[in-house]
Amino acid sequence: MANALRNSFKYGCSGLLSQLSLHCRHGRVCASPYAAVQQRNNSSSAKIKVDLDASTGVAVMWMQSPPVNSLSLDFLTEFAISLEKLEMDRSCRGLIITSTLPKVFSAGLDIMDMYGKSPEHCGEFWKAVQEMWLKVYGSNMVTIAAINGSSPAGGCLMSIACDYRIMADNPRYSIGLNETKLGIVAPFWFKDTMVNTVGHRTTEIALELGLLYTSPEALKIGLVDQLVPEEQVLTTATETMTKWLAIPDHARQITKSMMRKQTIDKLLANREADTHNFVSFITKDSIQRSLRMYLEMLKKRKA
C-alpha cells in the first residue's frame, strides 16, 4: 500500500503538474490548492452570492470564492444553507449555478480540508460533500449549471448533479472526474451520477484514466448538454430555464424523483460507511505524506 501510494504520488502529481503547467503557459489562473490556502484569510466575505428574480422565480447562485471556488468545508456549508433557503422558498422554482471567477467554475474539493486535519474534521468535511450532492441531485427546483470555466473533480460532480449543463465553448476549459490522476478514487455515488449522465462504458474509461474533457469533448460524450460562447453562458441558461419552467412543477418533480431516487437512496443507505471509508483512507500516514509532498511541490513551483 505504501508502495502503491508512492507510485500514486509519482504518477498523480506529474499528471497534475503537467496540467497546471499547461494552464500557466496559457497565462491562466492556476487552479492550485496552494492558491486555495492563500485565500482562506479573507473568510469574512461571503463565498456565495444569491440573486433571486421574484418575477421569474429563478435564482442565480454565484460562486465567488477566489481563486478557484475550492469546495472547502466553509464553502460547502454556505452553499448548503443558501440552497436550503431557496428550496424552501415557494417563489423560487429554478436555480442557475455559475462562477464570478475568470476561467474556473469550481476546482473541486479543497485539499486543505483533508491535509493535517483530525478524523473528526475530515468526517465533517465529507458529510458536507455528500450534503451538497444530495441537495443538488435531489432538488425540487430546476437546476442548471452555467459552466463558465474549468470544472474538474468536485466541480464536475456539482455540474452533473444539475438537471442541465451549459458550458463555455472554449477548448481550454475542461471538466471531468480526474480523481485517479491524483491517486485517489471517486466514490460510488460520483460514479453512479456519471453513469446516469454518460453511460457505463464512458464512465469506466473516464474514471479509470481520470480523464478531463475539453468542452467540445464533453459535449460529444454527453457530459455537458450545450456549448455557447462564454459571454452567452448565463443568458442561455436563463432562456433554457424558461423552457424547463413551462413544464408543470409537480409532474416534472415526480418524474425527476423517479429518475434519481434509487441513486440517492443508495448513498442515504450507506452514508455512514461511505464517510468512514473516506476518513480512514484520507487519514492514512501514506496518503497524508503524499498530500504534504504534493502541497510542497506546488508551493515550490509557485515560488
Added chain:
Amino acid sequence: MANALRNSFKYGCSGLLSQLSLHCRHGRVCASPYAAVQQRNNSSSAKIKVDLDASTGVAVMWMQSPPVNSLSLDFLTEFAISLEKLEMDRSCRGLIITSTLPKVFSAGLDIMDMYGKSPEHCGEFWKAVQEMWLKVYGSNMVTIAAINGSSPAGGCLMSIACDYRIMADNPRYSIGLNETKLGIVAPFWFKDTMVNTVGHRTTEIALELGLLYTSPEALKIGLVDQLVPEEQVLTTATETMTKWLAIPDHARQITKSMMRKQTIDKLLANREADTHNFVSFITKDSIQRSLRMYLEMLKKRKA
C-alpha cells in the same frame, strides 16, 4: 396540489394547444381527445384488423380507429384479444403493427376513459394499458412497429415495446413520452422501457420536459431504428421481418427474455400498486377539473 394542477393545466394545455394548432395549420387531422369522443358512436366496426400471411408467418395488425387510434378501453381490449390469438397461433412468428389512418400511428391513451369515470372503470382501463405493454414487450413473436404517423405518449409506449421501429421520414410526425406537458406522469414501466431504448440521460431529459421528437430527431437519439419514405414503411417492415425470422426462434426468444424479463417482472410484482396509484391520481377532483377544462377548451377550439 390544487395550485400545482392549475399550473399544470395552464402550462400543459398551452403546450398541447400550440402543438395542435401546428398540426391544423398544416391541414392535418387534429389528434384531439374531442375528436375521440365523436368517434365512439360507431363502436360496431372493428378497431383493429389483422392480416396473417400463412406463407410467411407474418401478421400485420392494422389500427383503424379514427380519427387518431386513441387507446381506449375498447380498443385495448380488442388489441389484447387479437394479440393473444396470434401469440397462440404457432404458424405466426412475426407481427407488424401499423395504422390505416393518415398522419397518425396512435395518439395515445384515450382521455375519455379517465374523465368522469368511476374508480372501477379507471382501474379496468389502467389494467388494459398494462396488459397491452406486457403482451407486446414480452411477445414471443418478432414485433415491428411500422410508424406511419405521429405517435405520442401511449403510441410511443406501444412502439418502444416492439423489437424494432421503422418510422416515416417526415419531420411533421413526432414521437415521444410527453406526459409531463399535460401535467401527468409516465409511470415507472414507461420510463424503464424508454431507458432500455435510449439510455438513462436521454430518458431523464425527455420525460422531465415531455419532449416530442420529430422523426429525424427520434432516429438520432435511437428512439426509432430506421427512417424510410412514408410509402415504404410497411414494405421495409416486411423486409426487415425476413431478416429477424432467419434467426432460430428459440434462441431469439430466450435472448429476448434475458433482455426484458427483469423489466417485465418489475411491473408484474407491482401491478396492483401501480393501478392503485393511477386510480387515486386520476380521480382526484383537481385532476378531473383539469381534464374537464382541457376537454372544454378543445371543444371551443374545434367550434
Added chain:
Amino acid sequence: MANALRNSFKYGCSGLLSQLSLHCRHGRVCASPYAAVQQRNNSSSAKIKVDLDASTGVAVMWMQSPPVNSLSLDFLTEFAISLEKLEMDRSCRGLIITSTLPKVFSAGLDIMDMYGKSPEHCGEFWKAVQEMWLKVYGSNMVTIAAINGSSPAGGCLMSIACDYRIMADNPRYSIGLNETKLGIVAPFWFKDTMVNTVGHRTTEIALELGLLYTSPEALKIGLVDQLVPEEQVLTTATETMTKWLAIPDHARQITKSMMRKQTIDKLLANREADTHNFVSFITKDSIQRSLRMYLEMLKKRKA
C-alpha cells in the same frame, strides 16, 4: 423443442455458411470448427506464448493455436495458467492479448468440446470459459485486446472483458456475439459484459440477431475503442498501455473494481446454476444432432 432445433439448424447453419463462404471467397482461412478438429493433433506445442518486458512491466500474450485460436478446454486451461502467473507477478502491470494467426483473433468456443462429450466434460469446459472471463474482466492488470483479425462469439467475449480494444481497420474482420445465428444463446454474463460496453438497446438488437460487426461498425457502436492499420495494432496497444500505466495502480484498480464488481459477483453467485444450464442444454439429443449435422456439413463443404 426438437422442431425449434431443426429450425435452429436450418437457419443457424445457413447463416454461418454464408459467412464462411464469404470468408473463403476472399481467400482467407476459414474459421471453421472442422479446421479446429484437424489441428488438435499437434497438441504438444504451446497454444499461448507470453513475452514479459521487465523494463515496462507489460506482457504480451500471443494466442498461437492454428488455425483459428479456438477456445478449447486445453487452450483455456493454458490461458488461465498463463494469466494467473502474470497476475501474481508484481513486476507485471499490463497485459496485451493478441494473435499470431493471420486474419483471426479468436474464432470463439471450440465446438469439439461440446459435441459427443460427457456431461462431466461439458461441465469442465464451461467452467473454463467462466474462468477465462472472470480472470480477464476482474484482472488487476491493465488489459488491452489487440484485435488483429476476426473475433466472433467467445473471441468477442474475451475482447470486451479487457479494459480497452484496438482493432485492425479492415472491414473484412468482424466481431460480435453471434450465438443466436447458431441456435444457441449467449448466457447472462456475456450479455451483461456487452451491456456494460455498448448499452442495453444495442446489446438487445446485437444478441437477438446474432450480429457480427465489421471493424468500422464495431467502432461506431463502441464495441471497440479504436481502429488502426493492421500493422500498427500491436504498437498502438503498447503506446496506449503507457498512458494507462501512468495512472497509479491502486486508484485505477479500486475504480475498475467499482465498475465491474457487481457484474462479476452475479456470475460468482450463480456459477453452479449457469454451468448446470449449459450442460443440460448442450447435451440434449436435439442439440447434439444439430451439432453433428453442422460438423458434417462443414466437412462436406471442405472436401
